Amino acid sequence: MSTTPIYDCIVLGAGAAGMFCAAQAGARGLRVLLLEAGERAGRKILISGGGRCNFTNIHAGPANYLSENPHFAKSALARYTPRDFITLVEKYRIPYHEKTLGQLFCDGSAQQIVSLLETECRNSNVETKLRTAVERMEQTDTGFRVHTSAGEFTARNVVVATGGLSIPKLGATGVGYDIARSFGLRIVEPRAALVPFTLSDTERELWCDLSGLSAEAIATTAPQKKGPTPKFREKILITHRGWSGPAVLQISSYWRQGEVVLFDLAPTANVFTPMLAANHRRDDATAFALLRAHLPQRMAERWLYENAPPDWKNTSITKLEERLHAWPVTPAGTEGFAKAEVTAGGVSTTELDSTTMQAKKVPGLAFIGEVVDVTGWLGGYNFQWAWASAHAAAMAL
Numbered sequence: 001m002s003t004t005p006i007y008d009c010i011v012l013g014a015g016a017a018g019m020f021c022a023a024q025a026g027a028r029g030l031r032v033l034l035l036e037a038g039e040r041a042g043r044k045i046l047i048s049g050g051g052r053c054n055f056t057n058i059h060a061g062p063a064n065y066l067s068e069n070p071h072f073a074k075s076a077l078a079r080y081t082p083r084d085f086i087t088l089v090e091k092y093r094i095p096y097h098e099k100t101l102g103q104l105f106c107d108g109s110a111q112q113i114v115s116l117l118e119t120e121c122r123n124s125n126v127e128t129k130l131r132t133a134v135e136r137m138e139q140t141d142t143g144f145r146v147h148t149s150a151g152e153f154t155a156r157n158v159v160v161a162t163g164g165l166s167i168p169k170l171g172a173t174g175v176g177y178d179i180a181r182s183f184g185l186r187i188v189e190p191r192a193a194l195v196p197f198t199l200s201d202t203e204r205e206l207w208c209d210l211s212g213l214s215a216e217a218i219a220t221t222a223p224q225k226k227g228p229t230p231k232f233r234e235k236i237l238i239t240h241r242g243w244s245g246p247a248v249l250q251i252s253s254y255w256r257q258g259e260v261v262l263f264d265l266a267p268t269a270n271v272f273t274p275m276l277a278a279n280h281r282r283d284d285a286t287a288f289a290l291l292r293a294h295l296p297q298r299m300a301e302r303w304l305y306e307n308a309p310p311d312w313k314n315t316s317i318t319k320l321e322e323r324l325h326a327w328p329v330t331p332a333g334t335e336g337f338a339k340a341e342v343t344a345g346g347v348s349t350t351e352l353d354s355t356t357m358q359a360k361k362v363p364g365l366a367f368i369g370e371v372v373d374v375t376g377w378l379g380g381y382n383f384q385w386a387w388a389s390a391h392a393a394a395m396a397l
């Protein structure tokens, strides 16, 4: 076992948040140790954004995040903005583009963002130890002792950046939650978010032979107890197990087991109401022709097969129009952490100081990135939270 030097700060986890925090703390002249269980740093960044890393969103603001306390992220997000990270990307001459809805992607590869972070860490004299799994930690007279698979390390401060539970095959562990609990901090139950829905056997039989078909829709939930009802207008996609696509992933973060989600399958259009006009043909074939303008042929056929009224009276047509714009789907569940892009829930924001990210009960112990109960929408928001929370923690050390 190593007898260890005292560091100013040990950062646990070399993902987006951990690498960025270590680099910024090192740049302030602090002696920083970055510990990572995996064989390389930034593994999730490499697979992000389909390999091109959607590294921020130019519209990122507090409204794009879920948390028990929707105000918690405000301070960090205001002090390190998308523009700040873009400036860094430009300094490294990494070409990028806006794909859609403010989402910025590398033109080349996500490896460029990992290289940027590695270079920043190197330039800041951060000591990085890979293949070093953190097991537990405790407080000492002078700070903290971290127990790992490669020995013990001590430091004045510790920043926990070990991420959430999504994608276990890329090294996700619950160690950050265990550490928080060992210091008596509350955890908001972690749950899979930005994740495809699964359907019951019956529903799967009805829909999943159409897997691969997609349509533009608005996905929403029943009204929320607190705050505005989320609405996402993007693609929905039928999979061999249920529903996916960006609008579905977005709404999944708000969904709880047993709840209904609503799809508007023809946003802003009046699809069937033309049939109300005098002399307009009213029959299944006409309804199909009208719906076909908005949905792929087989999706339109199937939807009408399932939902067409027994007659084409005015009230039936009106009801069908309403149903098309608020079509209820009850997922059986989600594809879980194996497929979830992020983990919602985590270390409760009530336990943390929003300007330093440190535990109020344990000064010197900070939590950043996905391990915290702050979860971004799909579209670069989660990396922006990683950068911003990392910056806040590093500036407070």
Ligand code: FDA
Residues within 6 Å of the ligand: 012, 013, 014, 015, 016, 017, 018, 035, 036, 037, 038, 041, 042, 043, 044, 045, 047, 048, 049, 050, 053, 054, 055, 056, 132, 133, 134, 135, 161, 162, 163, 164, 166, 167, 170, 171, 172, 173, 174, 175, 340, 341, 342, 368, 369, 370, 371, 379, 380, 381, 382, 383, 384, 386
């Ligand atoms: P992250 O999970 O990145 O890092 C945690 C690190 O801690 C890991 O390296 C892990 O190995 C390490 N670790 C865990 N346990 C440990 C232990 N016991 N000891 C030592 N180390 C340990 N977001 C976005 O904004 N734009 C995008 O394009 C995408 N795309 C995307 C695609 C896919 C497929 C996924 C799964 C996720 C995304 N995301 C995303 C989400 C984004 O990747 C995620 O929010 C951030 O990586 C979170 O950064 P963290 O540093 O907090 O955790």
